[in-house]
Amino acid sequence: MSEKAAITLTINGKDYAIAVEPRRTLADAIREDCGQTGTHIGCEHGVCGACTVIVDDAPVRSCLMFAVQAAGKKIRTVEGLASGDTLHPMQQAFMDNHGLQCGFCTPGFLMLAVGVLEREPDISDEDLIDVLSSNLCRCTGYQNIIKSVRAAAAEMRK
């Protein structure tokens, strides 16, 4: 074991002063040191995307980033999507279009889609499928995830 580094992670606008080993992934730090368990870990090798969070406005696989690399950056997770009781249009669209079943991959898909649509609100259907193919879902067959994200994109453009 190596020595722990004291860092501050800013998650959904709140500061968490934590001490982590340099090898600690952002995913583990978010879940275990900061207690935000909405971010899930599916493979720990950067393929499935379940752990996707938004770091400084870009979707990031938090299992491929060290916690120390995220210090001082603005991190957004699924817990920060809704404002109070009002769901983010992406969350609402996933509910309206049956874009989730077991819900394990859902936080990753929500953060991926929100991150991309914030940067590229007019993304083409083809590019959207390209982007969504970065994450894995084993329940929905993607049909209703694609439908949900398209519906949310239309809502977010309003």
Add this chain to the structure above:
Amino acid sequence: MSAHTKGSGGNGMKWVGRSIRRVEDPALVQGRGRFTGDLPAAHWVRFVRSANAAGTIRSISAPDGAMVITAADLKGVKKITPMLHKFEYRPVGQPILADGEVRFVGEAVAAVVAATEEEAEDIADLVEIDIEDAAPLVDSRAAIADGARQIHAEAPGNVILKGEAKTPGFDDVWASAAKIVRIDARSNRQNATPMEARAAHAAYDSVTGRVTLHCTTQMPHLMRTAIADCIGMPESELRVIAPDVGGGFGQKMSLCTEYVLVTWLARHLKSSVGWTEDRRENLIASFHSRDQYITLEGAFDKDAKLLALRADVLSNVGAYSCFPTTSGVEPLMAMAEMPGPYDVQQYQCLARGVLTNTCTMAAYRGVSRPVITFTLERLMDKAAKAFAIDPIDIRRNNLITTFPYKSATGLDYDEASYRQTMEMAVEAIDVPAFRTRQQAARAKGEYLGIGFATFSERTGYGSPAFAARGMAITPGWETVHVTVDPSGFVEARIGSSPHGQGLRTTLAQIIAEEIGVTPDMIKVVHGDTDTAPYGWGTFASRSLVISGGATLIASRKIRAKLLKIAGHMLEAAETDIVLEDGKAKVAGTDREVTIAAMAREAYTQTHRFKGEIEPGLSESGTYDPPGTFSNACHVAIVRLDPETGHVKLERYLVAEDAGRIINPMIADGQVHGGVVQGIGNALLEEIIYDESGAILTANLADYMPPTAHEVPPIELHHMETPSTQSVTKAKGLGEGGTIGPPAAIVNAINDALTPFNVEIDTIPATPQRIRALLRNAERAP
């Protein structure tokens, strides 16, 4: 865009047949789901797994001061030894940690316990296991060869079970055939790959002496029974909770050694202990499936009518037998359901389960039916070719159209729509237009193909079906307790254990329909052995049929009670009362009473109903149905690149019939998800072992579930043939989507390959395999 033909929409019912939003979703989209891996623990476990496929353990050495548990520490803990009382089954036991011998790469040999997961992993890296290698047997054909090393003393020749069937008169009919058509099919090995890998968390309560085990399982009650049995503890001292479970697909219905160990440790340490499987462990050491060779021959008369089928099923069941189904789950399912939707009364089958030095095989969505449907539907296409008739016509000639029908294996098929769903699919896909397009494409050196798969699927079957297999444990029935509390709100406690299927929503729809309340007044509770009635969990396309049936039965009793109470309160005849909008109303008048008032009456004014109804408003329903057959026709259109062997799915269409649909949105979602797993099965997903028994596909870049890229829009068409074997008239549909794609897609690939005069009968039909066939054909003189 995906097409959607609505079914009956519930035939005028208020809640059944409606696509209401799921009650499961608000928590899950906000990151408020509660999964096993979210729980903190005082101790964490890391398993040290065998890197050798076969051999004898010489020594295990651990760093000083580390807590490392081995088989030697587990004296008194029983092996997992599932049992079948038929089919020459040889019971073999699996020790919780390898005891003296290792039998597959990934088998847990030692368990490191430390304060954090990181520390446990660091120590595990320092644990040395010295194994004297034995020559591994990886392939089932090698394992049954003469002189092959015996993997378990109890199973000579490595055959763990052997099922044989032959109808009287088979030989004569076989001899009378005009043509015999044969396929040698190969289904390679898959992993169900739920996005949440396995996890367990056991906490000891020093006040009660009980252990609470949270684990990611599809059957919490049976886990409690089985783990208590292994450890030798009273079942009442163990509480099992399946919290939110991130997909299962069958992989999470078998008992795993890891859960036994974590529970044992919590008792041993009198503390809390957690284990979260990583993806590599899931791919190498959780349960596998679908590894089969099937040779199937069909005897046809001169008019291409199928007279008889003869099958040889060789199923590689891995190193141990899974609990509770046993390793008979695949070969015996193949034997029982091989004839599928076709009218054929003569049948011979030999089905063997073979032990090898590979990860243990267990149930995975569809269990054998993706493989047997692939085999049978390839056979039908080969027969069509042999008779020079259209693949659709040979199916028209042979599909069962009269019901009820008794299969050659003795199964009772209830009313279904095999022929109708196929015609629906044929029309929707527009075969003539496709053939024109295919011809035009070929002229340009482009290769398109179309493939069909018609199949039936036994769903929602109760205990007699499991008893027929000779299982020592016969899961089947389900119990549901429905309670209307004194405030008029409803709680249903169920023994099923849904994990993504939306059963909390669909069961609420069934209750709402029956007792006239809105679904938002109903809470469905599951997954906790302290609060849910004993039940078998969620698997085998059963929960909506069986738990739904039990829910309806309990709700009818509640309804009868409400009518009695309303009759008293409204001074009206029960037959004049309707239950709707949360009220009992006297038809044709303005007299009404709320369900809350009636419920309060049922608890607090019981003297008014003395001798007529029991106090309270709580009823139980139990259901154990015989089983009901869903059916579907799947159609795939593919574009094949002969240069690379790459197959692009251009269209995928499903015409399915699962009886009455409770929630069309959820039903469609089940089909979508199933189809995409089937696409993986057909084209992409394969667990590959090398000759030494090491797995070459131990991450999600090498083992490839489909992404959004590989999946075309899935077009769904529905028919509803209400089941006569299910009180809700619903049939199961959780697995159906997975069953059709290997057959439809590989038939389409072979259609595209027609000009090259080669055929592929192996799944997954990867570019490498297709290229190898084309290369060999190019080289042939």
